Amino acid sequence: MLRPNSKTTLYISNKVFRYAITIFIILTLNFFIPRMMPGDPMTNMLGEGARWMDKAYLDELRAEYGLDRPLHEQYLTYLSSLARFDLGYSINKSLKVKDLLMERIFWTLLLVFPSVIIGGAVALILGSFAGFRQGSMMDRLMTSLLLLLYSSPSFLFAMIMVSIFSFHLGWFPLGNFASGKMHGASYVLDVAWHLFLPIAILSLFEATYTYLVIRNSITQILGEYFIFVARAKGLSNRVIELQHVIRNVLPQFISIMALNFGFMVSGALIIEIVFSLNGMGTLIYDAVISRDYPVMQGAFLVLTFFLIAANFAADLLYGIADPRIADAKDSI
Amino acid sequence: MPRIQSRLYMPNVENMSEKWSSSLDIGKFRKRVCASPIKFTGIAILVVLVFIAITAPLIAPHDPEKTGIPYQSPSADHLLGTNDLGQDIFSELLYASRTSLVVGFLAAIISIVIGVSVGLMAGYYKGWIRELLMGMTDVFLLIPGLPLMIILAAYLSPSMWNIILVIGLLWWCSTARVVQSRVLQVREMQFIESTRALGYSDSYILHKHVLANTKEVIYAKFSLAVASAMLAEASLSFLGLGDPLNISWGEMIHFAFTRGGFANDMWWWYLPPGLMICITVLAFVLITMESRKDSRLVELI
Numbered sequence: 001m002l003r004p005n006s007k008t009t010l011y012i013s014n015k016v017f018r019y020a021i022t023i024f025i026i027l028t029l030n031f032f033i034p035r036m037m038p039g040d041p042m043t044n045m046l047g048e049g050a051r052w053m054d055k056a057y058l059d060e061l062r063a064e065y066g067l068d069r070p071l072h073e074q075y076l077t078y079l080s081s082l083a084r085f086d087l088g089y090s091i092n093k094s095l096k097v098k099d100l101l102m103e104r105i106f107w108t109l110l111l112v113f114p115s116v117i118i119g120g121a122v123a124l125i126l127g128s129f130a131g132f133r134q135g136s137m138m139d140r141l142m143t144s145l146l147l148l149l150y151s152s153p154s155f156l157f158a159m160i161m162v163s164i165f166s167f168h169l170g171w172f173p174l175g176n177f178a179s180g181k182m183h184g185a186s187y188v189l190d191v192a193w194h195l196f197l198p199i200a201i202l203s204l205f206e207a208t209y210t211y212l213v214i215r216n217s218i219t220q221i222l223g224e225y226f227i228f229v230a231r232a233k234g235l236s237n238r239v240i241e242l243q244h245v246i247r248n249v250l251p252q253f254i255s256i257m258a259l260n261f262g263f264m265v266s267g268a269l270i271i272e273i274v275f276s277l278n279g280m281g282t283l284i285y286d287a288v289i290s291r292d293y294p295v296m297q298g299a300f301l302v303l304t305f306f307l308i309a310a311n312f313a314a315d316l317l318y319g320i321a322d323p324r325i326a327d328a329k330d331s332i
Numbered sequence: 333m334p335r336i337q338s339r340l341y342m343p344n345v346e347n348m349s350e351k352w353s354s355s356l357d358i359g360k361f362r363k364r365v366c367a368s369p370i371k372f373t374g375i376a377i378l379v380v381l382v383f384i385a386i387t388a389p390l391i392a393p394h395d396p397e398k399t400g401i402p403y404q405s406p407s408a409d410h411l412l413g414t415n416d417l418g419q420d421i422f423s424e425l426l427y428a429s430r431t432s433l434v435v436g437f438l439a440a441i442i443s444i445v446i447g448v449s450v451g452l453m454a455g456y457y458k459g460w461i462r463e464l465l466m467g468m469t470d471v472f473l474l475i476p477g478l479p480l481m482i483i484l485a486a487y488l489s490p491s492m493w494n495i496i497l498v499i500g501l502l503w504w505c506s507t508a509r510v511v512q513s514r515v516l517q518v519r520e521m522q523f524i525e526s527t528r529a530l531g532y533s534d535s536y537i538l539h540k541h542v543l544a545n546t547k548e549v550i551y552a553k554f555s556l557a558v559a560s561a562m563l564a565e566a567s568l569s570f571l572g573l574g575d576p577l578n579i580s581w582g583e584m585i586h587f588a589f590t591r592g593g594f595a596n597d598m599w600w601w602y603l604p605p606g607l608m609i610c611i612t613v614l615a616f617v618l619i620t621m622e623s624r625k626d627s628r629l630v631e632l633i
Contacts, residue, residue, distance in 0.1 A: 022471045029475075037487040151559065151613035153566045156585065156606035159594060167597055259473070266478035270567060274589075284479065288486050288571060296486060300479045307476050 015315050019308055026304050030297055031078050035071070087298035090287075097298040100283065105302055108279035112261070112268050115199050119206030119264075120257050127211040128249070131218025132241055143215065150208040154267050158201050158274040165197060172197045198271050205267050206260050210253070217252050221245050251318055258314030262307045374618030381612055385429040394420035396427045396579075403598070412600045416591040424579060425604055431580040432612065435496055435565045440557035442500025447507025447557075448550055454508065455515025456538055466512065472505045478567060485573040492575040499564045507553050511546055518545045552620040559616035566609050581605035 062068050069077075081088075087097035126146075130139040149157065166172050173194050221227065222245065230240050265280075272281030280299055287295040364372075384391065393411070400418035404410055412421040454465035481498050488494040518524065519542065527537050568574060569582030572590070576583075588594055588602035 018467070018470065021467070022474050025471050026475060033483060033487065147617065148610070148614065151563075151617050152610040153563055153570070153582070153585075153606065155567070155570050155589075156602075156609065159585075159589070159602060159606070163594075163597065163599065262474070262476050265476055266567075269478060270570065273571070284482060285571060288482060288573065291486065293487070296483050300476070300483055303476050303479050304474070308474055311474060 011319060012316070015312065019312055022308060023305075026301070027079065027082065028075075030301055031075055034293060034297070035074075082301075087301070088294040090292055090295045093292075093295075097294050100295060101280075101298055101302050104278065104280050104283045105306075107277060108265070108268055108272070108281065109306070111195065111198055111202065111272070111277070111279060112264050114195075115202035115206055115268070116257060116261060116264055118199065119203035120210060120253070120260075122203060123207040123210035123214060124249075124253060126207070127214030128218055128241070128246060130211070131215040131222070132237075132245075134215070134219055139215075143212070146208045146211050149204060150212070154201070154205055155270045155274055157205075158198070158271050161197060161201055162274060198275050198277065202264060202267055202271055206264055209263070210256055210260060213256055214249055214253060217249055218245055221248050254314055254317050258311045261310040265303050265307065368621075370618050370621045374615045374621075377611060377615035378619070381429060381433065381615070384426055385433050388426045388430060392420075392423035392426045394423045396420060396424040403592075403596075405598075406600050412604055413598065415587065415593070415601060421584075421601055421604070424584060425581070425608065428579050428581050428584055428605060429608065431492060431575070431578040432562055432565065432582070432609070435492060435499070435580065436558040436562035436612075436616075438496045439499035439503065439561035439565070440554055442496070443504040443557050443561065444507055444550065444554050446501070447504035447553070448511050448546075450504065450508040451511025452515055452538060452542065452546070455512040456519055456534070456542060465508070469505050469508045472502070473509075475502075477502055477564070481564065481568060482571060482573065485568055490573055490575055492578045495565060495568060495573070495575065499561050499568075503557065503561060503564065507557060510549060510553055514546045514549045515542055518542050521545075555616045555619045559613045562609065562613055562616075581609045 059068075085098055087101070089095070090097055090100055093100065126142055130142050133139055227240060227244060230244050268279065269281035269284060271277075272279045273285050276282065280303065284296060284299050286292070287299070393409075396419055398419065400414060400420075402414060402416050402418040404414040404418070406413045410420050410422065412425065415421055415424070450465050450469060454462045454469075481502060484498045484502075485495060488498070524537060524541055527541060565574075565580060566582030566585075569580050570586045570589070572586050574580055574583035574586065582605070584605040585602050588598065588605075592598075593601035
């Protein structure tokens, strides 16, 4: 479908350029945040312990970490260490930040990816259902329900769900990824059982906003002239809905899914804490409580990279779903 | 033909004066309530909430800081029981409305000021100014909001003002986008072109005409900005980054979660502040809804 012509390459290279700038800005931001903040980076890096340390020893440490050198030199060192995936050491866990993150990011992605897909699918189905029958009882009910969900904080909803389904009914575990001591197929099933509730909650949260957008854009498309023509041609409602309307909703749907990915990562962080799942969320939470700055910054960087990757993928898909985009965006 | 068109853009003075006097007339007021019941529900909820926040010291049955017997169940004396320090949760809830509303409002004001300025400039001027501003907005949209807010709030000392600043400075992107697209529409309208032809300066046109025609979008966007700022504050406070001296609803849930309220199934501790957040956010969302035009909401979020 996507024939590699000059326009598409231009579109993609334009995008790549834009994302490269974004990554550069984020890296720079990450470098400057600890250095701009009140307090000195060394004391921040050592946490509470720095107060009781000898001043000479602190200076020695500063020299070791290169914090006494001029800022631009520090910046270059920072970039080169990032190129080697060196994110420093965690203060509290005395582990490499890289190793910590590698271990945790898998679980967060395991939580986020299914939720994005399930939530998106649910939103597409419900949203088109409500959009085609706008004003009906079902539409009103679903819209107000999802609006209510949209305006509730995710942790509250998660806490209520845990309290109902895990505390009182006992259908699902209270937290964690697995019960342990299991292998093979039973382990996979156990993990799925543990993840059911968090994924369901995250999917619902993703579905709220996407649902509203899809419902809205279907209403708009139904008012378009080409739908009127399609009806005049005598096409059945089913054909119009599937071929003309949904086809036109898809590009918007894809770009929303990509933006949602960021929203979902934030949501997953909070949900993980409620369910005490050992993913990025709990890592950041623990890091915040113990003021473990290297871990916080490493986690921020990794999350941002995944977000950018997701958006880039969406941009590519967008070009496939709507061939006009590549043309239109170049002409601006 | 040109005559008719210019008439279309003339503000109808008679209608305007009628509109103003109508706000005093009870019969017409009722009519307007009936015309958009959803919107007025939102306004009514907010009026009640603001009243509670202002008169908290008068309504609260106890001093929220006074300690007593911890972990009490709801009773006549303590409507929602007491927390781990024996403080009355109901009074704490009333006082917390102050922090939550203030943080929401002030953060939204900051984000709206930034977003509207960026959106106006990017929408009105062509060329590199737009490219730069919208490029910047795109970059900010890509940064995961909550993690960055967590880092900033963790570095700064935990105070209400820092949280307001952090949320306000990071939450303006969608406002900028919405305002920019509206301004793009407005600037192509004929009367703007005529004003420009008459030799008025850019700043005059921006202030007098473009801004006036984007006003509606900005008001609605402000309301939603308060809602999302309150949700952001709730998340930050839930993570324990809130101001320990000014307890907010989110922070009450944080304490209930970390100090055994949730594990012991004390729903009267964590549920009421959560519902308050929910109701307040919903009220701000409802205000932006016009009857039969609820689809507009989506363009604004």
